[in-house]
Amino acid sequence: MHTNKLHSGDFAANIAQTAFCTHRIVFMSDKVALEIKPASQPYRLDNQVGFLLRRAQQRHLSIFSEHIPDFTPTQFAAMAKLHEAGALSQNELGRQAGMDAATIKGVIDRLRKRGLISTRRDDRDQRRIYLDLTAKGRNQYLVQVAKAATITAHTVSSLSDEEHAQLVNLLKKLV
Numbered sequence: 001m002h003t004n005k006l007h008s009g010d011f012a013a014n015i016a017q018t019a020f021c022t023h024r025i026v027f028m029s030d031k032v033a034l035e036i037k038p039a040s041q042p043y044r045l046d047n048q049v050g051f052l053l054r055r056a057q058q059r060h061l062s063i064f065s066e067h068i069p070d071f072t073p074t075q076f077a078a079m080a081k082l083h084e085a086g087a088l089s090q091n092e093l094g095r096q097a098g099m100d101a102a103t104i105k106g107v108i109d110r111l112r113k114r115g116l117i118s119t120r121r122d123d124r125d126q127r128r129i130y131l132d133l134t135a136k137g138r139n140q141y142l143v144q145v146a147k148a149a150t151i152t153a154h155t156v157s158s159l160s161d162e163e164h165a166q167l168v169n170l171l172k173k174l175v
Contacts, residue, residue, distance in 0.1 A: 067147045079141045087132040
């Protein structure tokens with residue numbers, strides 16, 4: 001099988017020849033190469049990982065909003081991480097919940113306004129602020145967590161238990 005390697009500068013000139021090819025980006029020190037191999041089938045959007053992940057996420061978000069209408073998935077994720085880990089800095093909470101700095105700040109601001117999260121300064125470093133669930137936040141989380149299990153079950157209802165476990169393991173590899 002013949003493989004072409006294109007460096008990033010050659011990409012635009014050769015994009016037309018890649019319509020029926022698979023791509024794999026290879027990082028070589030400070031250069032990026034695009035490895036192109038002839039594909040067995042033409043590009044079809046319905047078979048693309050990103051497209052399918054987005055469609056699965058849309059389905060999951062719809063199920064989530066039906067069962068937990070008072071919280072967004074990002075708000076629930078922040079509460080879940082605080083429940084699991086205890087008090088965390090905003091930065092650490094964002095990392096653990098998979099949110100960028102701007103997103104976690106907005107999430108925390110909204111949860112704090114609702115009285116679900118409290119803040120306290122670090123005794124050793126007054127610049128660092130820790131976040132934690134309030135008693136009200138903990139109670140709200142515990143009420144919602146059973147619904148979250150139902151949401152997951154509904155999202156993967158077309159999969160066997162083994163397929164569900166395999167999906168989770170494959171997704172963990174991607175992130």
